[in-house]
Amino acid sequence: MAKIVLDLHDIFNKGSTIDAELNRVIAEAIEKKIALVEIILGKGSGQLKKRVLRFLLQPEVKKLYHRLEKDDKNFGRIFVHFKY
Numbered sequence: 367m368a369k370i371v372l373d374l375h376d377i378f379n380k381g382s383t384i385d386a387e388l389n390r391v392i393a394e395a396i397e398k399k400i401a402l403v404e405i406i407l408g409k410g411s412g413q414l415k416k417r418v419l420r421f422l423l424q425p426e427v428k429k430l431y432h433r434l435e436k437d438d439k440n441f442g443r444i445f446v447h448f449k450y
Contacts, residue, residue, distance in 0.1 A: 369402035370395055378414050388421050392430055395448055403446040418444060
């Protein structure tokens with residue numbers, strides 16, 4: 367199964383860049399019909415994870431993907447599943 371990995375470690379404190387990267391990776395997954403996007407957040411304070419989840423749960427973004435999964439074995443990872 368093909369997947370896209372987005373590592374946000376390097377831009378954790380750049381809000382507009384984070385949103386742009388999330389938009390880019392979602393658009394790429396849809397365009398290439400890739401079923402899974404793995405977002406690597408790191409384990410920090412949890413603020414980045416909250417920001418990413420708020421972004422992904424916006425109604426206009428939420429309608430683009432099928433399911434959101436928080437990795438129960440690794441706090442610093444989120445999976446976004448697409449269905450075609």
